[in-house]
Structure formats: C-alpha cells, structure tokens
Amino acid sequence: MGTSDIWSKSLVQRVVVAAIGIPVVVGAVWAGGVVLTLLVSLAAAVAVWEYGELMWRREVYPQKLLLVGGTAAQVWGTFVVGHALEALGGVALTVVLLAWAVELRKRRGTALLNTAATVGGVCYVGGLLSTLVQVRQAELQGLGAVTELMLLALLGSIWIGDSAAYAIGSRWGRLPLAPQISPRKTWEGAAACLLATAAAFWGFLQWWLPNFPGIEALFVGILIGIVGQVGDLAESRLKRDVGVKDSSALLPGHGGMLDRIDSVLFAAPGLYLWLLFRGWIPI
Numbered sequence: 488m489g490t491s492d493i494w495s496k497s498l499v500q501r502v503v504v505a506a507i508g509i510p511v512v513v514g515a516v517w518a519g520g521v522v523l524t525l526l527v528s529l530a531a532a533v534a535v536w537e538y539g540e541l542m543w544r545r546e547v548y549p550q551k552l553l554l555v556g557g558t559a560a561q562v563w564g565t566f567v568v569g570h571a572l573e574a575l576g577g578v579a580l581t582v583v584l585l586a587w588a589v590e591l592r593k594r595r596g597t598a599l600l601n602t603a604a605t606v607g608g609v610c611y612v613g614g615l616l617s618t619l620v621q622v623r624q625a626e627l628q629g630l631g632a633v634t635e636l637m638l639l640a641l642l643g644s645i646w647i648g649d650s651a652a653y654a655i656g657s658r659w660g661r662l663p664l665a666p667q668i669s670p671r672k673t674w675e676g677a678a679a680c681l682l683a684t685a686a687a688f689w690g691f692l693q694w695w696l697p698n699f700p701g702i703e704a705l706f707v708g709i710l711i712g713i714v715g716q717v718g719d720l721a722e723s724r725l726k727r728d729v730g731v732k733d734s735s736a737l738l739p740g741h742g743g744m745l746d747r748i749d750s751v752l753f754a755a756p757g758l759y760l761w762l763l764f765r766g767w768i769p770i
Contacts, residue, residue: 500739501653508738509646516638519623521566527619528562533744535612537734542604544729548596549604550589557582557605561613562620569624571617571759575610582609612745615752618759625768640691641758644708645715645750648684652716655679669723677716684712707761711754718753722746 515526535558539551557578564574586605590598622641623634656676664672688708692699722745726734733742741747762768 501741504738504741505646512642513639516623516642517635519635523623524562524566524620527616528559530744530748531558531562531612531616533737534616534734534748535608535745537737537743537745538608538612538725539604541725541729541731541734542608544731546596547604548593548601549608550586550601553582553586553589553605554608557609558613561609562617565617565620566624569621571614571621574617575614578613579606579610582606612752615756616748618755619751622755622759622762622768625762636691636695637758637762640688640695641711641754642751643691644684644688644711645754647687648680648712648715649750651683652676652680665720665723668720668727672720672723680716681709681712684715685709688712707758710757710761714757715750715754718750721753722749 515523532555535554539549539554542549561574561578565571568574583606586602623638625634656673660673660675662674664674664677685708689705692704734745735743737743
C-alpha cells in the first residue's frame, strides 16, 4: 500500500469517526447539565486510563482505579460545586491519601513516582477537562451570551484547526516543528492550525454572539490556537517518552481518547481563564 493510499484510508477513518462523534458532542454541549457532565466524565475516564497505560510502559505505576475514580470525581465535583479549582482541592487531597495508603502495601516501582503520577494524571486530565463543565454552567455577565454557543465555538474551532493542520501538514509540510517530540508535525501544519482556529473562532462568535467584540474574538481565537497546539505537543512528549505513536487504538484514524482531546485539555482552561480575567465569569 502506497503513501497516498495510507493517507486516504486514514482520512476516511477520521471522517467516519468525526461524523459519529461530532453530533454526540454537540448534542451534549447543547443539553448541558448531567448529559454534558456524563459525556465529559466518560471521555476523561478513558483518557486517564490511557495515560496510566503510558506510565506503566515507563515502569511508573499509578493506581489506575484511583486515576479513573479521581478523574470522574473531579468532573462531577465541578458540576456540583460549580468551580473546578474548588473541586480539585478536595479530590487531589483524597487521591494523595488513598494513593499513599495503597503504596504502603505495594512492591512495584517507586512509591513517590507512583503517587505523583496518580495525582498528576487526575489533575492533567480531570482538572483541565472539567473546565468545560464549569464554562457551560457559568453565566457570562454582560455579554447576553449563552454558554453552549461559547463552548461550541471553542470545540468547533479546535476541530477545524486540527483538520487544517492534518491536511496541510500531511500534503505540504516540510519544516519540522519539534522533531525530538513529534517528527511528523511541521511548521506549515502548525501555521495552518493557528490561522484556521483563529478564523473559525472569530467567525463563530461573530455569527452566534455578535455582542462579543470582534477584535477580542480574534485575539482569543489566536490564544486558543496556540495553547491548543501546546497541549498537543505536551501529549506528544508524553508518548515520545514511552516510545508509542498513539495513546491507544480506540478511535480509528485518531488514535486514542487522549490523542483526541489533547488540544481541548489546554484550550478549555485557556478560554475559561480569559473569561474570568475579563470579568465575564464571576470568581
């Protein structure tokens, strides 16, 4: 099978997965509440399990049940409490205590590294992804906006940016972006991702939320395009450290759940912090 055939097959797989997944995500975001929280918690649980599998390849052994339980507790805690950081404090403390209690009886790996990887995984996946739930529940003061549209603009711009990076980078990418981390990522793909993400976010907000200042919408789109790619590279570094291409083979053409949400893990908190900084979300 030639390179073009492989590229075409991968593209078809990506389109099929997207055609199934995007309506589910859009529906959950629109519904909000328990429906969105359930979807986010499921995605986070799968992603953090994949994270645990990656750690085990490096002979670091986080407690997988604590990873999944702590991550789910963080997402649902954010839904109940209404604030991701408040929920994370209690969840992280509980996970630390339980992880150390387990390590007292374990003989595999290093207790300190195992515990740190357990708490780190909960914070990395659960702590960051739970900001989606928080933004959806928030009231955007003074914007006359509904939060489902803000989240759809965030997710839609990331999907469009990822698609642009894949299409341009695969076809015309020549200059390596970070060869020691991800040899296949190129500056051409990164530029396409940034431009497409910023333009899409600006377009969505101008269409759906006309009260959002246009120049600021473009700036926030650029911010999302940058931090989203940092999230992608961070997860690529994690995979590079353990010598694998994908976090799993769960989603054909996309890799694992962690591969699929790596940009959102950084972009969602980025949007939340910007809204908080501007006073549109109350502290």
